[in-house]
Amino acid sequence: MNELMQTVAENLKRNGFEVYTVATADEAKAQALSLIQPGWNVGVGGSMTIRQLGLVEELEAAGHKVWWHWTSPEEKSIVWENARKAEVYLASANAVTRAGQLVNIDGTGNRVASMIHGPAMVLTVVGSQKIVEGGLTAAIARIKQAACPPNASRLGLDTPCAKTGKCNEAICGDDCMCRAISMTNRPLRGQRYVVILVEEPIGY
Ligand code: SF4
Numbered sequence: 001m002n003e004l005m006q007t008v009a010e011n012l013k014r015n016g017f018e019v020y021t022v023a024t025a026d027e028a029k030a031q032a033l034s035l036i037q038p039g040w041n042v043g044v045g046g047s048m049t050i051r052q053l054g055l056v057e058e059l060e061a062a063g064h065k066v067w068w069h070w071t072s073p074e075e076k077s078i079v080w081e082n083a084r085k086a087e088v089y090l091a092s093a094n095a096v097t098r099a100g101q102l103v104n105i106d107g108t109g110n111r112v113a114s115m116i117h118g119p120a121m122v123l124t125v126v127g128s129q130k131i132v133e134g135g136l137t138a139a140i141a142r143i144k145q146a147a148c149p150p151n152a153s154r155l156g157l158d159t160p161c162a163k164t165g166k167c168n169e170a171i172c173g174d175d176c177m178c179r180a181i182s183m184t185n186r187p188l189r190g191q192r193y194v195v196i197l198v199e200e201p202i203g204y
Helices: 003-014 025-035 048-053 055-061 076-084 110-116 136-154 160-164
Strands: 018-022 042-044 066-068 088-091 102-106 121-127 180-184 192-198
Touching (some): 003 018, 003 192, 018 025, 025 048, 025 055, 025 121, 042 055, 048 055, 055 066, 076 110, 088 110, 102 110, 136 160
Parallel strands (some): 018 192, 042 066
Antiparallel strands (some): 102 180
């Protein structure tokens, strides 16, 4: 583990997060599965990391009810409401600051809302490429440079970053996916907040 990741892990712990550090995506998946109790309902936020891990398929095969608007057949509003009430909510973070804060940008809001209020436990899996040396400004820059362009392109959005790979907020229109920014300094009161830091890059 490099020095920055070690520092961030220590800072996250100091801030009250439950932190695990692993080398590979396979180890992250095993760690996540070990923390999810039999019978729990599982909510999932839009996350390429969670998709790449194959966690949802594994949880469904084990009998969990998984509420994920990317795969659940129900109406999105119903999925979001049930995901918010699940025992555990799976997501990633768009960026993690050196001081141990999680930063997320959302276009619809269901993900950042559920990470802040609702589920008793939030379980995030975060690739080390999402760690930034600085604070909120560096985190937002990282998200707009590295996370939004591939996400907007994948979703077929009509945004400058999807077309050119670069953010141009001044001319970003109705498809803008940067509508709400949240920074979590510490787990919210009464919330168990797990961060699995993965040395190998995963997600955007
Ligand atoms: S503000 Fe618009 S162009 Fe910039 S990263 Fe967000 S979606 Fe892309």
